[in-house]
Amino acid sequence: MSRKTKPKTKETFSRYDTADYLKDEASILAYFEAAIEEAADDPTIITVALGNIARARNMSQLARDTGLTREGLYKALSPEGNPSFGTVLKVAKAMGLSLTLKAAA
Numbered sequence: 001m002s003r004k005t006k007p008k009t010k011e012t013f014s015r016y017d018t019a020d021y022l023k024d025e026a027s028i029l030a031y032f033e034a035a036i037e038e039a040a041d042d043p044t045i046i047t048v049a050l051g052n053i054a055r056a057r058n059m060s061q062l063a064r065d066t067g068l069t070r071e072g073l074y075k076a077l078s079p080e081g082n083p084s085f086g087t088v089l090k091v092a093k094a095m096g097l098s099l100t101l102k103a104a105a
Contacts, residue, residue: 022056032097043088044079046099050091051077057095065094 022028035049054062054077063070076083092098
């Protein structure tokens with residue numbers, strides 16, 4: 001007695017990209033504020049968030065606005081990047097964002 005088995009279907013997944021969900025200024029601001037709040041002692045969270053925002057907007061325009069190369073921005077704002085604080089501030093300013101420091105609770 002043989003049993004027929006269903007043919008296996010291959011599952012496909014699309015790559016998740018945070019930048020795809022940053023459609024308007026309100027979502028960008030909420031995302032950036034959450035990244036700063038969650039960063040604690042990990043500055044990578046902030047730089048990666050800036051990279052996601054830059055990709056959602058226009059990395060080429062950001063390169064022109066900051067005077068940095070597009071490739072340099074991709075590298076600096078990646079999880080493996082280690083941009084200077086000056087670069088982070090320059091990128092944030094060019095995107096109309098700012099970092100705010102306040103007393104820890």
